[in-house]
Amino acid sequence: MSWWLVSCCPSKTVDDWFKGCSGLCPKRIHAKAWSSLFFATVWTVWKARNGMVFRGKEVDFIVAANMVKFRVVWWFKHYGKGSTDAVTTILLNIKDCCTKSTMVKQRSLGTWIPPSLDVLKFNVDGAVRGSPGQAGMGGGGGVLRNSRGRVLCLFSNHLGISDSNSAEIMAIHKASEICASKPDFIGRDIVIVSDSMTAVTWVNDRSFGSVKHVNLIYKIRGNLIKLGKTVVIYNSRASNSFADMLAKKG
Structure with a gap:
């Protein structure tokens, strides 16, 4: 999240994280980039895990973090159709390309009131x-x-x-x-x-x-x-x- 220059409270579950990422940006085009951040991270962790378990590879966290960034940029550009900029341009200017000056905020999921104890x-x-x-x-x-x-x-x-x-x-x-x-x-x-x-x-x-x-x-x-x-x-x-x-x- 710091890559996007955003600070947030850590989510307790993967489900909460997904809902948070998908609701961080109100504009549809920019929201695609935020959603891809979740999927790119999960996919990269999964691939690294498989390499470690099945092929005995060591996990290089710097490489893994860079893979997340490349996947986000690639998906955003080619599948999300969110930008006509070059991949390197998006990678170097991710905040300007994907979030612009739009205020980033958590989408409200409505007010759910917990029931009483028991x-x-x-x-x-x-x-x-x-x-x-x-x-x-x-x-x-x-x-x-x-x-x-x-x-x-x-x-x-x-x-x-x-x-x-x-x-x-x-x-x-x-x-x-x-x-x-x-x-x-x-x-x-x-x-x-x-x-x-x-x-x-x-x-x-x-x-x-x-x-x-x-x-x-x-x-x-x-x-x-x-x-x-x-x-x-x-x-x-x-x-x-x-x-x-x-x-x-x-």
């Missing part, structure tokens, strides 16, 4: 790629975390042809199914959080929405009864960004 929070979301109101390719995602923010479980599912309400209901169902399948979760205080007011209303009220959701909602309610203390609530999209990302990946 409570687990399962954020879920559904996503559909297609015109609003029409069926498209759907995905569901969810992440289960404890009061310290530690990720205990996550899922990212491809749902096939779906509409937005179905995707949201299926995401809630998947979360309740995962929890109900774990004996240790029976009787635990678990909050399943969705950013779909419609889906949450269907699960908690006497109505079932459209006919096609009846079976899934019955299963969700059955899982909630089995778990004992698990509830399904609504919260805004701002606090559900991680689950939203997983749903879109699905």
Whole structure:
């Protein structure tokens, strides 16, 4: 990171580092360079590790660091299509070529509020790629975390042809199914959080929405009864960004 003249707090996990690198620069072209920094570093470490384990090579950290730089520049120039400058020019003037004078900042992932001690929070979301109101390719995602923010479980599912309400209901169902399948979760205080007011209303009220959701909602309610203390609530999209990302990946 010092190569880019940027100071940052060290990430606790590789996942956090990836999300941080991909959100450091708001401009799309420059963001490609930041994303390539993560992949180039991981790839270089992996190649060095394989050389050491399988071919008995010693790791030269100066060479490895330079390889990261060359890979970032090469990928940024030829695959990211981010610059028409020569490779050597980008290498020598990386900050000017890739970040310009744009203020570098961490992209906000929304405000996620940790649950109380001994409570687990399962954020879920559904996503559909297609015109609003029409069926498209759907995905569901969810992440289960404890009061310290530690990720205990996550899922990212491809749902096939779906509409937005179905995707949201299926995401809630998947979360309740995962929890109900774990004996240790029976009787635990678990909050399943969705950013779909419609889906949450269907699960908690006497109505079932459209006919096609009846079976899934019955299963969700059955899982909630089995778990004992698990509830399904609504919260805004701002606090559900991680689950939203997983749903879109699905």
